[in-house]
């Protein structure tokens with residue numbers, strides 16, 4: 001799968017891309033990530049990419065020409081042209097359903113904004129998927145683009161060693177519950193013991209404990225994820 005990131009801050013990406021799981025996927029040619037500087041498509045000696053908003057107000061708006069021309073040029077660099085995703089706090093909410101949908105794409109273009117946002121004509125002309133990673137405001141779309149890449153590459157076949165592990169992930173189509181608590185050595189730390197059942201070697205009992213622990217954590221923290229059968233109130237003593 002190929003990602004093209006279009007940004008005014010390309011220097012934000014090399015550190016992220018060198019992280020072990022992603023770097024290994026890139027070395028194995030399962031994933032390709034190309035970073036493009038929108039400013040390279042700006043005209044004039046000052047290479048301006050933004051301007052003051054018509055109608056007044058604070059901040060600067062990204063000009064339509066360098067953005068549209070950058071997207072079109074990057075699409076023409078390779079085939080297929082790829083689906084255009086604009087990272088913006090006003091977009092549709094990102095979640096594991098969107099991750100699953102994007103994991104079937106051969107190529108994604110991730111368009112990162114800064115300042116007060118994009119000129120509306122960028123949206124009108126390119127008709128991108130507008131995507132937000134949550135109800136908070138970031139300084140730009142770059143960190144959100146990394147979030148999208150990070151979540152989507154986990155579903156690219158061969159990226160995770162163990163193909164089971166993403167099926168068991170919370171929020172996947174096959175597991176809507178939060179993950180159960182995990183423990184490793186030592187068996188006791190500062191007076192906190194590992195639950196006895198996990199040391200028992202009794203795998204049916206361990207599976208049952210994990211299922212109950214997942215349900216309990218989901219009831220306490222994210223009851224919105226439960227169906228009525230799963231009992232939003234629970235029978236616990238919390």
Ligand code: 6GU
Nearest residue numbers: 087088133134136138144
């Ligand atoms: Cl995609 N961009 C910005 N600037 N802020 C955000 C966001 C994106 N998603 C949530 N907040």
